Amino acid sequence: MDTLLFDLDGTLLDTNPLIIASFRHTLGYYFPDETYRDEDIFPFIGPTLEKSFKALNEPEWKEMQAFYRSFNIAMHDQLVAEYPGVIEGLYRLHAKGYKMGVVTSKGRPVVERGLRLFNIDHLFDVVVTADDVVYEKPHAEPVERALRALGSTADRAVMVGDNDTDIFSGKNAGTKTVAVGWALKGRAFLEALEPDVIIDSMEHFEAWLDEVTVHA
Incomplete structure (x- = not known):
């Protein structure tokens, strides 16, 4: 080898704390009536953001992607x-x-x-x-x-x-x-x-x- x-x-x-926090922040904004545990977010870890947000069948997936990235970049150095x-x-x-x-x-x-x-x-x-x-x-x-x-x-x-x-x-x-x-x-x-x-x-x-x- x-x-x-x-x-x-x-x-x-x-980066798991950052990813989980970013998804929770995004999902909480777009689905305020839902509660997301860490376990609910685990399936989103690994695939691309596009694939993850499209899986929610949300027509606003591009907007959600941008919202996620804005928070993720802002908190990156603090949480990684x-x-x-x-x-x-x-x-x-x-x-x-x-x-x-x-x-x-x-x-x-x-x-x-x-x-x-x-x-x-x-x-x-x-x-x-x-x-x-x-x-x-x-x-x-x-x-x-x-x-x-x-x-x-x-x-x-x-x-x-x-x-x-x-x-x-x-x-x-x-x-x-x-x-x-x-x-x-x-x-x-x-x-x-x-x-x-x-x-x-x-x-x-x-x-x-x-x-x-x-x-x-």
């Missing part, structure tokens, strides 16, 4: 946090010479803001966002686009994520797949996706990479 592709939200950065050990792990992997990329269903401006906020933007040779593809995850296109940009192939690559869209995008592109054990939706959800491995820490990920490389 020489190529590592990472989802962003819920994988490298803990690090996962313990993840950023340090990224620096170690970069130092080992892995080709590294981000593959996300978010728009480019907020993705770049998050990467800059934690000073990890320079660690990645490619960033593929929802703005760069016709078909978003779980389609293979985002992963395949990242592989082409890195001059890599699926048999040498790993897709790392916290959601079904990440794992299935990797599977569809032919890469190995890694689920992060700190995913919001829990271990049972991850196990049902049948990734190659579920990691509990970046050290666990590094040990797994060493093992896979030895047996390649």
Whole structure:
């Protein structure tokens, strides 16, 4: 393995509080008579905003998308946090010479803001966002686009994520797949996706990479 592709939200950065707050703010405005628990919002985490708001059968989905983004950007730096050990792990992997990329269903401006906020933007040779593809995850296109940009192939690559869209995008592109054990939706959800491995820490990920490389 020489190529590592990472989802962003819920994988490298803990954006879940921001995403949940943004959805609650938006849904509360457009559906003031409804009450939304965190569990009600979980299904919206992973797909693009367009897909999430269209699923509500709302003719105002474009307006809702803009409303969400306005709040999300305003609260971004306040609510986004690090996962313990993840950023340090990224620096170690970069130092080992892995080709590294981000593959996300978010728009480019907020993705770049998050990467800059934690000073990890320079660690990645490619960033593929929802703005760069016709078909978003779980389609293979985002992963395949990242592989082409890195001059890599699926048999040498790993897709790392916290959601079904990440794992299935990797599977569809032919890469190995890694689920992060700190995913919001829990271990049972991850196990049902049948990734190659579920990691509990970046050290666990590094040990797994060493093992896979030895047996390649």
